[in-house]
Amino acid sequence: MISIRKGLDTREKLRILSHDSQYDLACACGMNDEDRRRRSKDDTWIYPVALPERRTTTFLFKTLISNVCVNDCKYCPLRMNRDPQRCTLTPEEVVKTFWEYYRAGKVMGLFVSSGVIGTPDQTMERLNAIAAILRKQHFKGYMHLKIIPGASDAAIEQAVSLANAVSINIETAGEKHFNALSTTKNYLEDIIRPMKLIHSLTQPGAPYRKVRQTTQFVVGASDETDQEIVNYSWGLYRRLGLQRIYFSAYQRGLGERELPGEHDVRSNQDMLVREHRLYQVDWLMRKYGFALEDVMFDDRGNLSLTTDPKELWAQRHPEFFPLNINTAAKEALLRVPGLGPTTVNAIVAQRKQGQRIRSLHDLGRVGKRLQKAAGYVVFT
Structure with missing residues (x-):
């Protein structure tokens, strides 16, 4: 039974929900800790990011609209049957607070995500309402909307029509690994189908070709290898035209025990190095002209924790x-x-x-x- 705390004011709800939004990195952020995980000391919902195709760091208003969720993703501390402090913002609360910070020059754009409240489309209705209100109020700046797994085609297309960027998190490399992490979501129908639809709406010549799509892997919750993640990343870039892929190292203790990845002998610090190596490979493929066959793995299919992938290629x-x-x-x-x-x-x-x-x-x-x-x- 999920208990929802009532009587909280907007500022207190934002404090809770902006903290919980830290688990989602797929919002066109940078490649270092300063850009990806830092929060300002006083305004915890302001999030420094490097926007697509820009070299300078700007600030987004970043929050969940709700940490209520009906899904059972085993790596997620907000999953059903857990008892964090739950609350939900109305679209009007998000819009009002965003305008206060935008007009004060503290933020330049918006990133909104959410746990699944009721059904995927009920949640998308709230996310899209925020964007629609802001567009009607003549906000022409940057907005990134999270696509909720299992959302209908109509809800997804509405989000794409309103946003500058959208994302749905792939979480892991393939259906087998995904099924070990969740029993409430269908990998092909709830994750891959929306990604393909977004691609069809945003590819060159499509109605929303200027909208960017990103995604995120939760690295190490399941027992996928680095090679499997890199193979999937290569395919996502080549076949679905994703702009960026993000990697978030699963930290033991946030999810259920006995996840497939819990049997990995590496420490949490090693898992962060693993995340860093995946970012390095991603950079090599996108910016340095490296191909899939140029990436060096060990006999278990993992990247070296001691040598960066570019230097390892040179040595070999x-x-x-x-x-x-x-x-x-x-x-x-x-x-x-x-x-x-x-x-x-x-x-x-x-x-x-x-x-x-x-x-x-x-x-x-x-x-x-x-x-x-x-x-x-x-x-x-």
Whole structure:
């Protein structure tokens, strides 16, 4: 039986619900702890993020509209049959508070999600109502809406028509692993079907082609391998055109005991390193031109916890190096440990201006990261 606390004012409900929104990262946030998990000291529902296609960090008003949920996702501390302090915001409460912070210049956009209140469509009705009210009140800024698993096509299309970005969390790599985590959701019908529909509505030439789709894996709650997650990520980018994929390390103690992933011998700290490695691989595939077959796994199908995936590829391909930094193609330079897109673009720009690079010092301050390149390049 879920008990819902009554008599709370809007500010107190926001305190509870913004705290509970920490478990959802799929809102176009950054790749470090400052962007993904930090909360401001006084206004806990203000969330720093790097918006799509922007280099600067801005702030979103980020909250659940309810932490009531009828689902039994075993990794989730808000699942049914648990007894956290439950409460629900009305669409009007969210809109009113958002405007206060937007007009004060404290936030530039909105991210709203929710537990499942009653049915998926009943919940989507509330989420879409928030967006519809704001659009009717002439808010033209950034909005990210969470798609509730199992929502109808009509509810999903309405959300896509109102938002700049939408997301539905895939949670794990495949139906088998998913079924070990939830008995109330159907992987193919409630997760994959909506993702495909969103793609059809947002692909080039579609009515809402400017709307972005993201998703999130909960890493380590089930017993999927890193290789399975990477394979699924590759497919989601290639077949469904997702803009970003996020990874959230499951921390033991938040969910039920005896989850498949509980048998993993790695510590919580190792699980956070695992999350970081998956982000590194994601970055290599999206920004560095790495293909699926370029990612190195151990004999259990997992990424190394001690060596980053780019450096591991370089170590296993000595025939590729050393590269002449003054003549090598941009794509080849992106394979060099310690060289990122910004540095490689600077190298290419210097070469176009006829400047010869004679040492790493010609590229700027040689810190620990750039020093990695020393063993893989020459300057002849």
